[in-house]
Amino acid sequence: MTTAPPATDERLGSPGLLDRLVLRPEIGSLLGALLVFAFFSVVTERFLSTGGVATWLDDASTLGIMAVAVALLMVGGEFDLSAGVLTASTALVTAILATRLGWNVWLALLASLAFALAVGVLNGWLVMRTGLPSFIVTLGTFLALQGLNLGVTRLVTGTVQVSGMRSAEGYASAGFLFASTFTIGGTAFYVSILWWVLVTVAASVVLLRTRFGNWTFAVGGSAPAARAVGVPVFRTKVALFATTAFAAWLVGSINILRFTSVQANQGIGLEFQYIIAAVIGGCLLTGGFGSAVGAAVGALIFGMARQGIVYANWNSDWFQLFLGVMLLAAVLVNNALRRRAERVRR
Amino acid sequence: MTSPRTAVRAGLALAGLALLAACSGPTATNTDSTNADGTGTGAAQAPTGDLRVAVISHGTAGDAFWNVVKNGATDAGRQLGVTVDYNSDGDPGRQATLVDNAVSQGVGGIVVSMANPDALKTSVENAVKAGIPVITINSGSERSAAFGALAHVGQEESVAGEQAGAKLREAGKATLLCVIHEAGNIGLNQRCDGARAGFGGTVSTLQVDINNPTDVEARIKGALQTDTSVDAVLALNPQVAVSAVNAVKGASSAAAVATFDLNADVTGAIKAGDVLFAVDQQQYEQGYLPIVMLKLYRDNANTVGGGKPVLTGPGFVDRSNVDEVAEYAERGTR
Numbered sequence: 001m002t003t004a005p006p007a008t009d010e011r012l013g014s015p016g017l018l019d020r021l022v023l024r025p026e027i028g029s030l031l032g033a034l035l036v037f038a039f040f041s042v043v044t045e046r047f048l049s050t051g052g053v054a055t056w057l058d059d060a061s062t063l064g065i066m067a068v069a070v071a072l073l074m075v076g077g078e079f080d081l082s083a084g085v086l087t088a089s090t091a092l093v094t095a096i097l098a099t100r101l102g103w104n105v106w107l108a109l110l111a112s113l114a115f116a117l118a119v120g121v122l123n124g125w126l127v128m129r130t131g132l133p134s135f136i137v138t139l140g141t142f143l144a145l146q147g148l149n150l151g152v153t154r155l156v157t158g159t160v161q162v163s164g165m166r167s168a169e170g171y172a173s174a175g176f177l178f179a180s181t182f183t184i185g186g187t188a189f190y191v192s193i194l195w196w197v198l199v200t201v202a203a204s205v206v207l208l209r210t211r212f213g214n215w216t217f218a219v220g221g222s223a224p225a226a227r228a229v230g231v232p233v234f235r236t237k238v239a240l241f242a243t244t245a246f247a248a249w250l251v252g253s254i255n256i257l258r259f260t261s262v263q264a265n266q267g268i269g270l271e272f273q274y275i276i277a278a279v280i281g282g283c284l285l286t287g288g289f290g291s292a293v294g295a296a297v298g299a300l301i302f303g304m305a306r307q308g309i310v311y312a313n314w315n316s317d318w319f320q321l322f323l324g325v326m327l328l329a330a331v332l333v334n335n336a337l338r339r340r341a342e343r344v345r346r
Numbered sequence: 347m348t349s350p351r352t353a354v355r356a357g358l359a360l361a362g363l364a365l366l367a368a369c370s371g372p373t374a375t376n377t378d379s380t381n382a383d384g385t386g387t388g389a390a391q392a393p394t395g396d397l398r399v400a401v402i403s404h405g406t407a408g409d410a411f412w413n414v415v416k417n418g419a420t421d422a423g424r425q426l427g428v429t430v431d432y433n434s435d436g437d438p439g440r441q442a443t444l445v446d447n448a449v450s451q452g453v454g455g456i457v458v459s460m461a462n463p464d465a466l467k468t469s470v471e472n473a474v475k476a477g478i479p480v481i482t483i484n485s486g487s488e489r490s491a492a493f494g495a496l497a498h499v500g501q502e503e504s505v506a507g508e509q510a511g512a513k514l515r516e517a518g519k520a521t522l523l524c525v526i527h528e529a530g531n532i533g534l535n536q537r538c539d540g541a542r543a544g545f546g547g548t549v550s551t552l553q554v555d556i557n558n559p560t561d562v563e564a565r566i567k568g569a570l571q572t573d574t575s576v577d578a579v580l581a582l583n584p585q586v587a588v589s590a591v592n593a594v595k596g597a598s599s600a601a602a603v604a605t606f607d608l609n610a611d612v613t614g615a616i617k618a619g620d621v622l623f624a625v626d627q628q629q630y631e632q633g634y635l636p637i638v639m640l641k642l643y644r645d646n647a648n649t650v651g652g653g654k655p656v657l658t659g660p661g662f663v664d665r666s667n668v669d670e671v672a673e674y675a676e677r678g679t680r
Contacts, residue, residue: 051450059443150529150553161532163464166372175372188472255439258372261464263438263530306440310447316433317407 023341025282026294028334032280033297033304036326040308047304047311050187060303061192062087062251064296066270067277068196068203069247071295074278075207076240077220077287078127078134082119082141083244084270089145090116090252091262092153095162098169105170105257113249119145120245124238146268153264163261171257179258192254196296199247203292216240220287277302280330282338289338301330372468396429397455399640400448401633403434403484404441404461404531406557410584410609411629415484417678418633419457426641436530438465445469448478455479455640457633460486461531467493479643481636484629485533487655496643497651499635501627501659503533506606507540509660510580510625514604515545517622519578522549523569523601527556527586534582537606541580548575554586562586566593570601578602584609584624591620608663608680613672616665626671627659630679 021027040047047056066083073080090112097108123141127134153160165171178195181188207213215236218226227233256262279285280301281294305326309319401419405412416432423430431453435441438461446469448456456473460466463486473480474494482490482498490498514522522545524538542549552569554562562585570576570593579594579601581587587605594601605612606625615621635656642648650656663671674680 046451049450051446055443055447055450058446059440062439159532159535160530161462161464163462165464172372179372258468259439259442259462259465260372260467261438261462263462265529266437266439307443307447310431310433310444311451313431320407 019340025289025291025338026297027282028337029281029294029297029301029330032326032330032333033301036301036304036308040304040311044308044311044313047308050185052307052311054187054189056303056307057193057300058190058303059307060299061190061196062254063270063273063277063302064196064299065192065199065251065254066244066247066274067281067295067299068200068292069244070274071278071281071283071290071292072203072207072216073240073244074275074283074285074287075220075290076216076237077223078237078240079138079275080123080241080244081135081138081271082123082145083138083248083274084267084272085142085145085149086116086119086245086248086267087252087255087270088149088262088264088267089119090249091256091266092149092162092264094253094256095165095262096152096156098171099162099164099167100156102169105165105168105174107170108168109174109253112252113246116245116249116252117242120242121238123245124241127241128234128237142271146265150264160264161261165256165260174253175257178254190258192258195250195254196299199250200292200296207292212236212239217288220289222288273302276327280327280334282334298330301326397427397641397644398429398431398451398453399423399455399457399637400444400451400453401430401432401457401636402441402444402448403432403459404436404438405434405459406436407434409556411607414678414680415629415633418630418635419637420633421679422634422637426637428637428641430637436528438462438530442466442469445473449473449476453478454644455481455636457481457483457636457640459484459632460489461533462486463489463493470495479640481639483632483636490655491653496649497636497639498655499632499639499651499658500655501657502655503536504540504543506625506627506660507537507542508544509540509662510537510604510606511541511544511546511549513544513623513662514541514578514580514602515547517578517602519545519602520547521573521575522547522578522580523566523573523576524549524551524580525554525562525566525582525586525590526551527554527562527581527583529553529555537582538580550576556583556585559585559589563589563593563596566590567597570594570597570599574599576601578604581605583607584612587612587621587624588615591615594620608671608675610672610675613663613668613675616663616668617672619665623662623664625659626661626663626680628661628680629658631658 046052093112093115094108097103097111098105123138126137180191215231218231219233219236223233277298278295280298281291283290403412419430433444435444442465456478460482470480470493480495482495484500487498487500524541526534528534538551554565579590581590584607588611590603602622604622608624608626612621612624639650671680
C-alpha cells in the first residue's frame with residue numbers, strides 16, 4: 001500500500017447494527033445459550049445457585065477447551081475424530097510414566113505433551129500428504145489410539161485403570177495448575193473453567209487478529225486459492241491439527257490430575273460432541289467460517305443442558321432425545337441467521 | 347464478547363477474580379482435601395417430610411443390569427415415600443459432576459456406584475462434608491468407608507469370580523475363556539482374575555464391545571474356532587451370555603457357558619440347558635436396600651453393615667432354582 005485510502009469509499013455499504021450483528025458466526029449460539037439459560041433458570045431455582053453454576057460451568061469447561069480447538073481446525077476445513085480418545089491417551093501416558101516408572105509429574109506431563117503433538121502432526125501430515133479427507137485419516141487414528149489405550153494399559157498395569165497419581169512426585173504443584181479450585185462466594189469453582197476462558201480468548205485473538213488466523217480462514221475457504229496467494233497451506237493445517245492435539249493434552253492433564261485415575265475407555269464418542277459444540281457455535285462443516293467464542297458458547301449450552309436436566313429432576317432416560325432436538329434447533333437457527341448474513345454481505 | 351479486545355478484558359478480569367479468590371490446590375497425599383464445602387443443605391433437613399435421594403450409577407443408559415438396580419431404587423422409593431432420582435454416566439468425570447450436582451441440589455441422600463473410586467473421591471467427600479449421607483453400591487467397597495460413606499451394598503467381585511471358577515472346575519472343565527465387555531471397568535477384570543484363581547486350569551480373556559452385539563458374538567465365535575480346546579466360556583453380563591450361547595452353537599463347539607447376572611433370556615437358556623449357571627448378585631437389592639438404609643438413617647439414625655460391606659451376592663441360579671427366579675427376571679427385578 002503506497003497511497004493512503006480515502007476516508008470513505010462510496011462502494012462500501014453501511015449495514016445497520018442488527019445486520020452487523022447477524023454477520024457474527026457466534027450470534028446464533030449466544031441466542032441459544034440465553035434461551036437454555038432462561039429456560040432452566042425458570043424451571044429450577046437450583047440451577048442458578050452458586051453450587052449449580054459451578055457444576056454446569058465445570059461440565060462445560062473441558063468440553064469447551066476441546067470445542068474451541070476443534071472450531072479452529074474446522075475453520076481450517078478439517079475434522080479431527082481422534083481428539084476425544086486422545087484426551088484419554090495423554091492422561092494414560094502421564095499416569096503410566098508417573099505411577100509406574102516413578103517420573104516426576106511435570107516430566108510425565110511434558111512427555112505426554114510431546115506424544116500429543118506427535119499424534120497431531122502425524123494426523124496433519126497424513127491428511128496433507130495423502131490428500132485423503134481428514135474424516136477418514138483421523139477415524140483411523142481414533143481406532144488406533146483406542147486400541148493403544150487399552151492394550152498398553154493392560155500390558156503395563158494388568159488392569160484397565162491407572163490410578164495412584166496422588167502419591168506421585170510433583171503432584172501437588174502440577175495439580176495446583178490444572179486441578180485446583182478457587183472459591184467465589186463460598187463455592188469451589190474448578191480451575192479448568194479459567195483454562196477454558198484462557199483458551200477461548202487466545203483462540204479468538206489468533207483467529208481474528210493475527211496472520212495465522214487469516215491463513216486459517218483462507219485454507220478452510222479454498223486451499224488452492226490460498227496456496228495461489230502464498231499462504232503456507234501445509235504448515236497451517238499441520239499446526240491446526242497440532243492445536244487440537246495440544247488441547248487434548250490440556251484436557252487429559254486436567255482430568256488425570258483432578259480425578260487421579262484414568263480408564264482405558266475414556267473419551268470415546270466425545271469427538272462428536274466437540275464437533276457439535278463447534279457447529280452450534282457457527283462453524284461450517286465445509287470450513288472457512290466459524291468462531292472460537294461460538295464454540296465455547298456451544299460447549300456452555302451442552303453443559304447447561306446436561307446438568308439442567310438433572311436439576312429439573314426429569315427422567316434421565318429422555319436426556320439424549322432432549323439434547324438431539326436442542327442441537328437440531330440450534331443448528332437450524334444458525335442456518336437461518338447465516339442465510340440472512342449472506343444477504344447482508346451481498 | 348463481540349470483539350477479541352473485550353474478550354481479553356473479560357478474561358483478565360476473570361483471572362484477576364481467581365487470583366483474589368482463595369485458591370486451593372488438590373492435596374498430594376491422603377489428608378483431608380482443602381476444597382471448600384458444597385452448598386448442600388442435606389444435614390439441615392428435618393427428620394420428617396420429604397426425603398430425596400439421588401442414585402448415580404456408572405451404567406450406560408439402556409444397560410439391562412442397571413435397569414434392575416433402577417427398578418429396585420424406584421420401587422423402594424414408591425413403597426417408602428422417598429423421591430428417587432436416577433442418573434447415570436459411564437464417564438467417571440461426568441459421574442463426579444452428577445454427584446456435585448446432587449450436592450448442590452441439597453438432596454437428603456446420595457447412592458453412588460464407584461467403578462472408578464479415585465475419580466469420585468473429591469465429589470463423594472464433598473457430599474459427606476456437606477452433611478449428606480452417602481451409600482456406595484456395586485463397586486468400590488474397599489474405598490467406601492475411607493471416603494466417609496455410611497455403608498457399601500454390593501458383591502465382592504473377586505470372591506464371586508473365584509466361586510464361579512471353582513464351580514466350573516467342579517463341572518470338569520479345563521480351558522476357560524473369560525469375556526470382558528467394558529474396557530474401563532475394573533470390576534470385570536477382578537471377576538476374571540478371581541475366576542483364574544478359582545478355576546486352576548488355563549484361562550484366557552477376550553475383549554468385546556457390549557454396545558455392539560454382532561461384534562460380541564462374532565469375536566467369541568472366532569475365539570472358539572481358533573482354540574478348539576476351550577470347553578467353558580464365562581460371560582460377565584447376561585447380554586454377552588446370550589451372544590456366547592449363539593457363538594458356541596455357531597462354532598459347533600461343545601463349550602459350556604456360564605455367566606454373571608441374570609435376565610429373562612439367561613433364565614430361559616438355563617432351563618434349556620444352554621447355560622450351566624448364572625452368578626446372581628441380586629442387584630435389585632443394590633437399588634432397594636440403600637433407599638431403606640438412608641430412610642432408617644434419617645428417621646432413626648440407624649446404620650447397617652457394621653462397617654463391612656453388605657453383600658448381595660454371589661448367589662447361584664442353575665436348573666434347581668431357575669423356575670422361581672425366571673418369573674422375577676421377567677418383570678425386571680432379578
